[in-house]
Amino acid sequence: MAAPTNRRRISQRGIATRDRILEAANRLMLVRGVNATTLDDIREASQTSKSQLYHHFADKQELVRALVRYRGALVLQRERAGLERLRSFSGLVRWRNALVQANSLNNGKYGCGLGSMTLELSDQDEQARSALSETFAAWERLISDGLHRMRDGGLLRQDADPEKLATGLMAALQGGYLLANAAHDVAPMEVALDMALEHIKSFLVQPSEEPTR
Amino acid sequence: MAAPTNRRRISQRGIATRDRILEAANRLMLVRGVNATTLDDIREASQTSKSQLYHHFADKQELVRALVRYRGALVLQRERAGLERLRSFSGLVRWRNALVQANSLNNGKYGCGLGSMTLELSDQDEQARSALSETFAAWERLISDGLHRMRDGGLLRQDADPEKLATGLMAALQGGYLLANAAHDVAPMEVALDMALEHIKSFLVQPSEEPTR
DNA sequence: GCTTGCCTGGACCATGTGGTCCTAAGCACC
DNA sequence: GGTGCTTAGGACCACATGGTCCAGGCAAGC
Numbered sequence: 001m002a003a004p005t006n007r008r009r010i011s012q013r014g015i016a017t018r019d020r021i022l023e024a025a026n027r028l029m030l031v032r033g034v035n036a037t038t039l040d041d042i043r044e045a046s047q048t049s050k051s052q053l054y055h056h057f058a059d060k061q062e063l064v065r066a067l068v069r070y071r072g073a074l075v076l077q078r079e080r081a082g083l084e085r086l087r088s089f090s091g092l093v094r095w096r097n098a099l100v101q102a103n104s105l106n107n108g109k110y111g112c113g114l115g116s117m118t119l120e121l122s123d124q125d126e127q128a129r130s131a132l133s134e135t136f137a138a139w140e141r142l143i144s145d146g147l148h149r150m151r152d153g154g155l156l157r158q159d160a161d162p163e164k165l166a167t168g169l170m171a172a173l174q175g176g177y178l179l180a181n182a183a184h185d186v187a188p189m190e191v192a193l194d195m196a197l198e199h200i201k202s203f204l205v206q207p208s209e210e211p212t213r
Numbered sequence: 214m215a216a217p218t219n220r221r222r223i224s225q226r227g228i229a230t231r232d233r234i235l236e237a238a239n240r241l242m243l244v245r246g247v248n249a250t251t252l253d254d255i256r257e258a259s260q261t262s263k264s265q266l267y268h269h270f271a272d273k274q275e276l277v278r279a280l281v282r283y284r285g286a287l288v289l290q291r292e293r294a295g296l297e298r299l300r301s302f303s304g305l306v307r308w309r310n311a312l313v314q315a316n317s318l319n320n321g322k323y324g325c326g327l328g329s330m331t332l333e334l335s336d337q338d339e340q341a342r343s344a345l346s347e348t349f350a351a352w353e354r355l356i357s358d359g360l361h362r363m364r365d366g367g368l369l370r371q372d373a374d375p376e377k378l379a380t381g382l383m384a385a386l387q388g389g390y391l392l393a394n395a396a397h398d399v400a401p402m403e404v405a406l407d408m409a410l411e412h413i414k415s416f417l418v419q420p421s422e423e424p425t426r
Numbered sequence: 427g428c429t430t431g432c433c434t435g436g437a438c439c440a441t442g443t444g445g446t447c448c449t450a451a452g453c454a455c456c
Numbered sequence: 457g458g459t460g461c462t463t464a465g466g467a468c469c470a471c472a473t474g475g476t477c478c479a480g481g482c483a484a485g486c
Contacts (some may be wrong), residue, residue, distance in 0.1 A: 011453075014463065019328045035248035038443060049465050060444065104331060116332045120246050123322060133395045137351030164404050167392070171405030172381070175388025179380070182331045187437080191377050201410050204274050207219045224483070227433060249472060263475080273474065311427050 003130050006046050018056045020046045022070045025063060034064055053172050061125060068121070068128050071113045072135035086146030087153060089197075089204060096193045099173065100186055108180030108189065112138075115174045116181075140166040147200070160203035172196035231269045233259045235283045238276060243323050247277055247333050274338060281334070281341050284326045285348035294353050299359030300366060302410075303418060309406045314385065321393030327352075328387045329394075350399055353379040360413070373416035385409035 024046035028037045039053055039060060057063040082095050103111075110116065114135060122129040140163070147162035156162075173196070176189030241250045252273060270276040282286060295308050314342055316324075323329065335342040338404075353376070360375035386409070389402030397422035 012464065017463075031336055033248065033337065035333075036337060037247065039413045039445085040443070051447085051466075052464065057462070072228060087368055090447085115391055116389055119324060120248075120328045120330050122394050122397075123244050124249060125248065129395060129397070133397075136392060136395055140330070164408075165403050167404045168385070168408030171385050171388030171401060173388065175384030175386065175405070177383055178328055178331055178387045178391065179349060181335050182334075182342060182349055184342070186344075186378050187455070188384060191380045192388070195377075195381030195385070195409065198415075200406050202411075202415060213313050226483085230433080252475085253473070264436075264477080267436060268433070268474070309455070 014056075017052055021048055021053060021056060021063070022067060025067050026070060030113055030116065034117060044129055057183065059158060064121070064125070065128055065131070068117060068131045068135075071117070072131065073112055075112075076135065076142070078136055079139055083142040083146050086143075087149050089154065089201060091146070091148070092197060092200065100190055100193065103177070103180060103189060104186040107184050108186045109184060111177035111181040112174060114126065115177050140170050143169055152195070155205055157203050157205055160200075165200050165203070168199060169193075169196040227269070230261055230265055230340065234261055234266060234269060234276070237288075238280050239283060239326070242280065243326055247330060268316065277334070277338070277343055278344070281344045281348075282332060282335075284330070285344065288327055289351055289355070290324075292352055295345040296355040296359050300362050301322070301368065302363070302414060305410060305413065309410060313399055313403055313406065316393060320397050321399045321402065322397060324390035324394040325387060328390055329360060334363065349383065353383050354383055368418060370416050370418055373413075378413050378416070380407075381412060382409040
């Protein structure tokens with residue numbers, strides 16, 4: 001994870017510290033938000049000191065940007081595992097169920113690590129915004145690639161547009177996260193994802209292949 | 214808008230000042246976010262003074278809570294105008310177009326006034342969270358009421374579930390706002406809303422009544 | 427017009443927070 | 457074991473920011 005930004009020598013110990021900082025920032029900023037998390041919070045939670053924070057990151061903004069990359073990599077890694085071999089509608093349903101289950105563990109709170117940063121950062125840090133935007137695009141591509149495979153395999157009709165379907169599904173997911181977070185209840189997220197899956201289902205070659213859940 | 218919170222005497226001038234503060238907070242916090250907006254920013258933008266802020270609001274948290282109500286009322290008022298007489302699918306399309314057009318004016322930036330506060334506040338201020346949640350519920354009810362009218366009028370099939378459809382549409386809207394904000398481009402919001410409308414359309418009695426746009 | 431109490435201006439304060447810096451310890455390589 | 461780097465600890469600073477306070481203005485009811 002920790003990519004040395006410059007050509008400085010860096011030791012294993014240094015890398016470990018940097019990761020500890022990022023991991024703590026990740027944890028704290030997910031529940032409190034980016035702006036509401038102080039460097040002292042992070043320093044304390046990561047068992048480091050001020051000088052180490054500023055040794056590894058130029059300033060808070062740089063730390064946040066690193067966190068954006070860190071989370072992006074985490075999410076994409078997780079999603080790649082779940083979507084890489086997607087070839088059937090039931091695979092999508094399994095993917096949906098995993099996300100819902102994970103979110104239900106904390107009653108809809110916190111939401112998506114990427115989505116929660118987006119609204120806070122996108123009008124404040126152009127660089128973070130574009131990184132987030134690219135991560136969303138990569139995520140959607142994982143989905144649309146799967147849909148392409150389904151279409152090529154004859155499961156989806158030719159007039160299905162994998163890119164648009166993926167965007168719609170991602171919007172339903174993010175909107176579902178948001179409503180679930182507001183309600184402190186996963187239900188709206190389920191409804192939203194089911195709507196998106198139902199929409200994809202309407203492009204299946206034999207429409208009643210399998211139930212949504 | 215300005216509801217006096219206690220039984221204090223309050224003059225027209227006082228109400229005007231209070232509204233000016235709320236209006237400035239509304240404007241600033243929409244683009245910078247809640248936590249990133251300072252009271253001094255608000256004081257300056259509203260042409261008031263510190264003592265007036267604290268005369269009308271106990272502290273920043275109370276101001277934010279008042280803003281949640283203020284925005285909620287604004288959004289519901291706007292949405293009521295657009296949804297109150299909804300009786301047809303083309304009405305939904307017009308509603309969609311209005312939202313998209315409004316958002317496209319600033320290239321997808323800022324997003325929904327309610328959604329943008331949600332992720333920042335819901336894990337930080339329980340009272341604000343529940344107020345937001347209720348506002349979303351009321352907003353969804355405006356939609357589902359319209360869908361109910363469509364169903365009663367014989368336009369929607371009996372097996373259509375207005376509440377779930379409304380939740381799905383709201384999630385698509387909010388997710389669309391979020392992706393549009395990240396991309397600084399309305400396109401994903403359009404795709405998301407079209408997906409939700411297409412889904413609703415699939416419950417129309419005569420499915421090909423009219424095109425989506 | 428005078429008293430009452432809301433309304434307003436703005437100086438002032440305490441503290442949280444991002445950021446700096448100096449010193450020393452660890453480590454790798456010679 | 458010496459040299460020069462990285463890693464670490466933590467005191468320290470400047471300042472933004474939330475919050476207080478008081479003196480005076482203004483409006484409304486008597």
